[in-house]
Amino acid sequence: SIDVQDEGYWTAQLVAVGRSRDRGAFEALFRQYGPRVKAFLMRGGMPEGAAEDVMQDVMVTVWRKAHMFDPQRASVATWLFAIARNRRIDLIRRARRPEPEDLPWGPEPNPEQVDALALQEDSRRLADAVAQLPPKQRDLVERAFYGDLTHTEIADATGLPLGTIKSRIRLAITRLRSAMD
Amino acid sequence: MTVTHPIGDDLLLGYAAGRLPAAMDLMVASAVSLDDDARARLAGFEELGGALVERSRVAPLRDDSFECVMERIQSAPPEETVRWDEKAPSEGAVLPKPLRDAAGGDLDDLRWKSVGMGVRQVVLESGADGTARLLSIPAGQAMPDHGHSGTEVTLVLKGAFIDGDERFARGDIEVADDQTQHMPVADLGEDCICLVVTDAPLKFRQLLPRIAQRFLNI
Ligand SMILES: [Zn+2]
Ligand SMILES: [Zn+2]
Numbered sequence: 091s092i093d094v095q096d097e098g099y100w101t102a103q104l105v106a107v108g109r110s111r112d113r114g115a116f117e118a119l120f121r122q123y124g125p126r127v128k129a130f131l132m133r134g135g136m137p138e139g140a141a142e143d144v145m146q147d148v149m150v151t152v153w154r155k156a157h158m159f160d161p162q163r164a165s166v167a168t169w170l171f172a173i174a175r176n177r178r179i180d181l182i183r184r185a186r187r188p189e190p191e192d193l194p195w196g197p198e199p200n201p202e203q204v205d206a207l208a209l210q211e212d213s214r215r216l217a218d219a220v221a222q223l224p225p226k227q228r229d230l231v232e233r234a235f236y237g238d239l240t241h242t243e244i245a246d247a248t249g250l251p252l253g254t255i256k257s258r259i260r261l262a263i264t265r266l267r268s269a270m271d
Numbered sequence: 272m273t274v275t276h277p278i279g280d281d282l283l284l285g286y287a288a289g290r291l292p293a294a295m296d297l298m299v300a301s302a303v304s305l306d307d308d309a310r311a312r313l314a315g316f317e318e319l320g321g322a323l324v325e326r327s328r329v330a331p332l333r334d335d336s337f338e339c340v341m342e343r344i345q346s347a348p349p350e351e352t353v354r355w356d357e358k359a360p361s362e363g364a365v366l367p368k369p370l371r372d373a374a375g376g377d378l379d380d381l382r383w384k385s386v387g388m389g390v391r392q393v394v395l396e397s398g399a400d401g402t403a404r405l406l407s408i409p410a411g412q413a414m415p416d417h418g419h420s421g422t423e424v425t426l427v428l429k430g431a432f433i434d435g436d437e438r439f440a441r442g443d444i445e446v447a448d449d450q451t452q453h454m455p456v457a458d459l460g461e462d463c464i465c466l467v468v469t470d471a472p473l474k475f476r477q478l479l480p481r482i483a484q485r486f487l488n489i
Contacts, residue, residue, distance in 0.1 A: 113341075120337055125329035132330055134289075142333055149340045150347065164314070168321030175289040175320070179296075187289075188297045188369035190313070191304035217322040235323055237290045252315045260311040267307070 097210045097217075100166040108156035116156075120149055123167070127174045133236065134178060144181065148174045162205050162262065165213035193266055205262060212255050219250050276443040278302040278309050280316075282424070287316035294401030295424070297373055298468040302426050304367035305442040365429050370395070370466065374405065378429075378464070383407060390414070401470045408432070408457040408465070416454040421470040423447040425455075430463035432456060 103119050106112040127148055131141040151173050159169055179187045223231065231250070278299065285291045286299040303309045333339070364377045371377055373395045383391035389409040396403040408414060410430065424446050431440040434455040439445055447453060457463035 117337060120340065123324075124332055124336065126324050126327050128330040128332060129327050130324050133327070138330070141330065142336065145332075146336065146340050146343060150343045153340075153344050165318060165321050167325035168318050171321045171324045172317060174324075179289050183293055185293075187293070188300040188373065190300045190310060191368035193310075213318050213321065216318055217325050220319075220322040221326045231319075232323060235284065235288050235320065237285065237288060250319070252319060255318050256311045256315040259314040260308065263307045263311060 097165060097214045098207075101161045101210060104152075104156055104159050104166050104169070105161070107153065108159055111153075116153055119152065119166075123170050124149060126167075127170060130171065130174055131178060136178070144177055145174075148177050151177070162209060165210060165217075167217070168213065193263065205258075209255075209258055209262075212251070212258050215251055216255060223250075274306045274308070274442040274444075276437070276439055276445060277306055278426075278444045279446065280312060283309060283313045284316050287313060287320055292400035292470065293398060294396045294403035294468045295470070297369060297396055297403045298424050298426060298466060300369035301367050301428075301466055302442070302444055304369060305426075365464070367428075370405075370428075373403070381405065388412065388415075395466075401468060403466065403468045406465050406467050408463045410457055410462050411459050413454055413456040416452065418452045419447050419449050419469075421449065423451075423470075424468045426466040428464045428466060430461045431458040432463050432465070433458055 100119065100122065103112075103115040106115040107119065124145055128141045128145040131144055132138065136144065148170070152170065155173070159166075164172070176187060220228065220231065282291070282295065282299050283303075286296060286303075291299065299313075303313055364371060366374060366377050374381055374393060381393050383393055386392050389412055391407040393405045394402065395405065405428075424444060425439070427439050427441050427443050429441060431438055432455045433439075434445060434453055438458065439455075445455070
């Protein structure tokens with residue numbers, strides 16, 4: 091049986107899609123994340139029919155861009171979330187939204203397994219912390235994220251371990267910068 | 272590089288969630304390009320977005336959803352070749368990449384329009400919910416004393432400005448709102464070039480600046 095809690099499992103599926111166009115791995119990802127991506131789109135106010143259509147679009151993009159997924163930089167859920175979010179914005183604006191200048195991560199992925207695993211672990215802890223929040227607080231975080239609340243400091247309100255994630259990413263960026271010199 | 276007045280978490284969170292106006296997206300993407308700490312904070316908020324999606328309620332899919340996706344994959348035109356970002360894209364550039372994309376080049380390629388008092392501007396993005404413009408203010412020149420009816424976010428790209436007893440240099444952000452009445456002055460030495468994003472028309476105080484307002488269109 092599949093342990094859906096295991097971030098490593100989903101990472102392996104997405105990497106398999108990127109490396110070898112593994113259809114079984116893609117279907118597993120689709121069954122797991124399709125309904126969540128659709129729910130995210132509907133949470134942002136999209137009607138069901140449009141959300142289904144855009145979700146399908148997002149999954150096509152996942153298939154096409156899977157080879158660009160880098161587990162050192164983001165968890166599977168975060169990568170998917172970013173694609174869905176950008177797709178939604180692009181549809182509203184009919185223009186690509188501006189992205190920060192890319193860091194010089196080269197075309198050769200740097201097999202820093204340890205970093206990737208550590209980031210996965212931190213992401214997992216964050217996801218667990220979100221899942222374990224009492225419903226009221228969880229709702230607060232969601233509303234802050236989706237902008238229903240203004241000026242809410244998520245970390246202060248809930249104690250979510252965003253700081254760990256931040257320092258992990260900070261470290262990766264610093265290493266990358268120094269590798270450039 | 273070290274940023275003294277970094278971009279706030281509220282803007283990073285809004286950008287991560289995808290709910291900022293287009294002009295403000297340009298501000299955040301530019302500021303993050305100049306500030307690695309902000310980049311890390313943004314990535315943290317994006318992970319939070321992933322965590323929320325991962326543990327969210329699910330929406331049932333259509334019965335033939337997966338088959339439709341596979342059909343779309345098979346019938347779609349061949350995959351575009353992957354283009355890797357130019358190496359060391361910012362080497363020597365003043366504008367970070369999101370601004371170069373919006374402006375169609377770096378400083379030398381801009382078509383400045385004079386707005387009086389030696390101040391020049393290029394409007395990059397203008398919509399009902401916000402305006403993004405580059406401003407060039409001559410060294411030593413003060414901006415007119417003004418209040419704000421909405422939010423005004425300024426990112427320094429070149430040179431520096433002084434506001435009260437604080438100095439803002441490349442990568443620094445100043446946020447002004449309807450509580451703020453201020454008169455930023457470009458620091459001596461070189462012209463100050465900033466990205467300014469506003470989400471509502473400014474209220475200028477005096478007659479002369481009110482005329483300037485019409486030209487500035489802020
Ligand atoms: Zn300050
Ligand atoms: Zn102002």
